[in-house]
Every structure is written in C-alpha cells, then in structure tokens.
Amino acid sequence: MSSLRDVTPGHHPITWSTHIPGPHDPLPAQVEEWLEWLRVLRNRPMTTVRAYRQELAKFVAYLSTLVDVRSPDMLEALDRGVLRRYQVQLADVLPNPRSRSRSLVALRSFLNYAYDEGWTSTLLSRQIVLPSFVMGDPHPIRTEDVPRLLAGLPRANLRDLRDRALVFFPASVVWTGPTSRTSSIGCVPWLGSSVKRGSLIGMTIGWSRAMSAGTSGATAPHTASVLSSSGLSSPS
Helix, strand or coil: CCCHHHHCCCCCCCCHHHCCCCCCCCCCHHHHHHHHHHHHCCCCCHHHHHHHHHHHHHHHHHHCCCCCCCCCCCCCCCCHHHHHHHHHHHHHHCCCHHHHHHHHHHHHHHHHHHHHCCCCCCCHHHHCCCCCCCCCCCCCCCHHHHHHHHHCCCCCCHHHHHHHHHHHHHHHCCCCCCCEEEEECCCCHHHCCCCCCCCEEEEEHHHHHHHHHHCCCCHHHHHHHHHHHCCCCCCC
8 A cells, every 4th residue: 555645745725624523423433442452441531532532523524625534544654754644744734732732642542542553564663752841830829719629629419518618728727938838748648539649739828828818717617527538636
C-alpha cells in the first residue's frame, strides 16, 4: 500500500477542523474499541473516556481527508510524515500548547493500543511530540469571592460533608510563610481519593482570612463531624 505521504504532497489548507465528529457522531471501529478498552479494562472514568473521544475525533477528521476511515485497514498507511503533518496542522487549530498537548496525549495512547493490536506495523506513538510550555503560576481566587463560594458548598450527605471538610481543612491548620500559607496533607488518610498524598495546599493571606471567617458559625460543626468520623483530632 502506498504511503499517505505520496497522495498528499505539498501544503494544503486545513479543512478538517470544520468537520470534527461530535460527541454523538460515530467514530471508526478501531477508535470505538480503544475507548471501550479504556472504559472496561483500564477502568477509566467516563469523563476521561469522553474527553479522549473528542480529542481522537480531531485526528479522525484529519484522517478522513486522506483515506476512507470506514475501512478496517485505515491505519495501515500511517507513517511519520502523515503524523508530523497532523501535528503541524493541529498547532493551527489548537494554538494553546496545553490544549494541543491533551489532544496529542490521547492520540499517543491510541497509537500504542493500535500497535499492540497489530493495526500498525511500527510503534507510531514515538512520532508524537508533545509541545513544551512553561508552567505558570496558579490564578488565585479573588478574596471577595471566597464567602460566596463557601456558602454554596453542598451538605446533603456524608460525601458532601467530606468535600466541605477538604475545603475547610486548610483554614484550621498552622500556616507558615510571609506571603502564602502552605500545609502538607499527606498524613490525612481520608484525603487519599481526592488529593494526591504528600501534595500541598496553598493560599494567600487574604484568602485564608476570608476562609477562616467562613468557618465560623453554623459551618464549623459540619467540618468537625467529618474530621471526627475519620479518626482525626482537631489541629492544634
């Protein structure tokens, strides 16, 4: 079979970006099988599966301009040139490097699976180069928004109360630092499913003061009850 690079010489205008399949549009059988593998065998949450599906839809739209994506051997002619051209065009469609990186991570995972299944003769995921970008500072929540956000936290069941405790917990520990306050939460056992162990929680002084003010009154018993049910003592 001839290379797709042979049938797409030169530079062509990007037309596939306006024909990206939507969340309910069908995708090629190979893509659907990979998504099902993620959901069932890899136990990925549906939010992740849906996100990966939409990222792969961009690649399907690009590939549909070159081959019949309904064909069971649609991947046989993939090569470095085709993937390189896709990455160049994707940079025009998704100028933000973070967004482009998410899309390419999904494609790289699919190509790994395609190689394992014998759909491609070479490990083409090696041809996917993730864009470099500088990690910027996080955007802090405005101090004046903190009371409104705290008041809107749900408290209908034990899970809601646990999540409220996760938010209120930083305001109840001893902080250090002249401009920001940070505390390690790696020692808290019940945070394991929500926050990576050993990670840090940080906030500005103004944020902390507003948050501390929000913990007074009726909200304090709810936080204390969840902390007590988890076998934790109140921080000194």
